[in-house]
Amino acid sequence: MSEPIIKVEGLSKRYILGHQAAQERYQSLREALSRTLRSTLRTTRDMLSGRQLIQGDDPEEFWALKDVSFEVCKGEILGVIGRNGAGKSTLLKILSRITEPTSGRVTIHGRVASLLEVGTGFHPELSGRENIYLNGAILGMSRTEIRSKFEQIVSFAEVERFIDTPVKRYSSGMYVRLAFAVAAHLEPEILIIDEVLAVGDIAFQKRCLGKINDIARNGRTIIFVSHDIAAVRKLTVNALYLERGSVKMKARTEEVTTAYLKPQSGDQNSPEPIANYRRPYRNEGVLEIVGVTINGQPFGHVQLMIGEKLCIRIHLHISKEVESGLASINILDSELRVVSSILSSDVGYYLNAKVGGRTINLSLDQLSLAPGIYFLSLGFNQTVSTLGWDVVENLPGFTIDGSNNKAWMMRPDRPGSMLIQAANWSE
Numbered sequence: 001m002s003e004p005i006i007k008v009e010g011l012s013k014r015y016i017l018g019h020q021a022a023q024e025r026y027q028s029l030r031e032a033l034s035r036t037l038r039s040t041l042r043t044t045r046d047m048l049s050g051r052q053l054i055q056g057d058d059p060e061e062f063w064a065l066k067d068v069s070f071e072v073c074k075g076e077i078l079g080v081i082g083r084n085g086a087g088k089s090t091l092l093k094i095l096s097r098i099t100e101p102t103s104g105r106v107t108i109h110g111r112v113a114s115l116l117e118v119g120t121g122f123h124p125e126l127s128g129r130e131n132i133y134l135n136g137a138i139l140g141m142s143r144t145e146i147r148s149k150f151e152q153i154v155s156f157a158e159v160e161r162f163i164d165t166p167v168k169r170y171s172s173g174m175y176v177r178l179a180f181a182v183a184a185h186l187e188p189e190i191l192i193i194d195e196v197l198a199v200g201d202i203a204f205q206k207r208c209l210g211k212i213n214d215i216a217r218n219g220r221t222i223i224f225v226s227h228d229i230a231a232v233r234k235l236t237v238n239a240l241y242l243e244r245g246s247v248k249m250k251a252r253t254e255e256v257t258t259a260y261l262k263p264q265s266g267d268q269n270s271p272e273p274i275a276n277y278r279r280p281y282r283n284e285g286v287l288e289i290v291g292v293t294i295n296g297q298p299f300g301h302v303q304l305m306i307g308e309k310l311c312i313r314i315h316l317h318i319s320k321e322v323e324s325g326l327a328s329i330n331i332l333d334s335e336l337r338v339v340s341s342i343l344s345s346d347v348g349y350y351l352n353a354k355v356g357g358r359t360i361n362l363s364l365d366q367l368s369l370a371p372g373i374y375f376l377s378l379g380f381n382q383t384v385s386t387l388g389w390d391v392v393e394n395l396p397g398f399t400i401d402g403s404n405n406k407a408w409m410m411r412p413d414r415p416g417s418m419l420i421q422a423a424n425w426s427e
């Protein structure tokens with residue numbers, strides 16, 4: 001459990017904006033645009049705040065990773081967390097040898113299977129069957145070994161009927177299911193997983209997490225990137241926290257995730273851009289959450305007193321007319337456990353909107369929440385039935401202050417997040 005199986009030393013990756021975008025043909029225009037926009041916003045923000053620019057001298061160049069060093073031991077289950085754009089996927093691409101680092105070194109002792117963003121790992125023209133054999137061969141397995149796993153892979157992925165169809169015809173769900181099944185069953189020594197579980201349906205995600213757990217118990221090494229902090233906590237022992245391309249922390253998962261969730265001192269006045277909380281796989285840009293305010297203030301631990309009303313305003317950008325859109329808001333506690341799940345359809349509200357900007361309000365008069373820190377996850381779906389959610393997750397939301405309440409003043413450190421004010425005691 002102690003020899004390093006992966007050693008990363010002084011790893012840096014520089015992207016030349018524009019050039020790279022032209023190289024990566026699969027990258028959508030939309031992605032390229034939002035990347036350019038984000039980098040412009042970042043530069044502007046950094047300049048305004050007097051912060052040293054993290055870009056290179058040339059505004060066209062950008063360091064996605066800067067001097068990253070860490071080790072992973074054999075059998076270690078490492079979570080990698082960090083906001084969108086922190087460099088997680090870039091790191092995993094380098095570890096999987098899909099991208100070359102600009103400088104630094106990676107030493108790996110073992111066969112790696114990676115499950116990166118949809119679009120990597122499989123050959124689109126080949127059938128599911130052929131891709132399974134190809135991936136097995138890449139992992140150094142014999143045909144007999146692969147054949148012995150074949151049935152399990154196909155049934156786990158539930159693609160029996162399409163096994164001889166080229167994978168380019170697969171839906172993204174089928175694609176991910178097969179990719180996961182291949183990576184998980186072909187017994188690599190090191191399994192690298194990047195966010196992909198966000199794609200499949202909930203039942204499949206559960207099965208994947210179960211499978212990852214099995215693999216981990218067999219003593220294999222796993223690197224797991226997820227925006228789902230609860231899953232990272234459940235699965236991993238140690239975690240690496242990346243911030244703007246650098247290692248902010250590597251320690252026990254509990255400690256790292258707690259630091260990650262702690263409100264940053266600047267949160268209240270200048271929260272991070274909402275794009276940093278966006279779930280990577282979203283709808284085709286039909287509707288997008290572009291801003292959130294809480295009681296008139298930008299999100300980010302807005303202060304409320306016990307009993308105060310909560311009004312969440314969500315600004316949307318709609319690029320294709322929406323009929324019967326659905327809104328969902330989850331309120332999460334300081335450990336990111338959902339304490340309440342609110343759906344617009346519960347009260348018969350559906351979004352009908354033309355192209356353009358739109359603002360939706362959710363008012364909650366009775367907030368039975370105890371003092372503490374709360375996060376929000378917001379989702380919009382273009383219709384009730386399709387899986388087209390735009391989701392922003394784990395946004396720092398609000399803090400409820402108990403200093404207006406005598407009982408809480410007397411014992412402010414009580415656990416629990418549900419507030420029950422009128423308890424009748426009797427004998």
Ligand SMILES: Nc1ncnc2c1ncn2[C@@H]1O[C@H](COP(=O)(O)OP(=O)(O)O)[C@@H](O)[C@H]1O
Pocket residue numbers: 015016017018020021024035062063064082083084085086087088089090091
């Ligand atoms: N091919 C590319 N060309 C230019 N910039 C890129 C490219 N890939 C990633 N980046 C940028 O590098 C940064 C890190 O990206 P990424 O590793 O995908 O972060 P994460 O997975 O943590 O969200 C982001 O700012 C992203 O826009």
Ligand SMILES: [Mg+2]
Pocket residue numbers: 088089090195280
């Ligand atoms: Mg990523």
